[in-house]
Amino acid sequence: MNDGTGRAIPVLSPPQTVYWVIAVLLAVIATGLWMRPGGPLMPAALAQNPPGLAGARGIFAFTGPLERDQYGLFMLDVDQGTIWCYAFDNVAGTSKLRLVAARTWVYDRYLQDFNCAAPDFRAVQRLVSQQRAQGGTAAPAAGRPEEEAARPTEDSATLRE
Numbered sequence: 001m002n003d004g005t006g007r008a009i010p011v012l013s014p015p016q017t018v019y020w021v022i023a024v025l026l027a028v029i030a031t032g033l034w035m036r037p038g039g040p041l042m043p044a045a046l047a048q049n050p051p052g053l054a055g056a057r058g059i060f061a062f063t064g065p066l067e068r069d070q071y072g073l074f075m076l077d078v079d080q081g082t083i084w085c086y087a088f089d090n091v092a093g094t095s096k097l098r099l100v101a102a103r104t105w106v107y108d109r110y111l112q113d114f115n116c117a118a119p120d121f122r123a124v125q126r127l128v129s130q131q132r133a134q135g136g137t138a139a140p141a142a143g144r145p146e147e148e149a150a151r152p153t154e155d156s157a158t159l160r161e
Helices: 016-034 121-133 145-149
Strands: 059-067 070-077 082-091 094-104
Touching: none
Parallel strands: none
Antiparallel strands: 059 070, 070 082, 082 094
8 A cells, every 4th residue: 555655554464363362262152052051052943843743642733625726724633533624715705714524533443444445455355365375475463453453344334342
């Protein structure tokens, strides 16, 4: 640089020690935040790390299509064993919820075969038995759900009690 007369003005550089002190202090602060006993630097929010859904309880809500241009709100109550659905209707320019369907599935789990497309569970059971007889796979361990569900009854639409 010059002062306009052609003479150079000496530019003093700031002392390098200040930058090193700032860098060391920032490193100490970052290490302290990283190593704090409370956990990681930025813990996840509770909604980002939900517990496993296996055995989950409560009411769950989700949306899905009912028709081509109509969506519904599905509600699932795991504790009471019910599911119900609302549709979003436009009535005189106002959006309203309308109950479309509701039912309980508490007793549905006792049915072995009801309104099912082919193959029914008996045909699958025969195919699995044939495959095991040919040495395709090993039999399931005792007490597994495959064995319990594979017990046929004479009337497939009766409740197992």
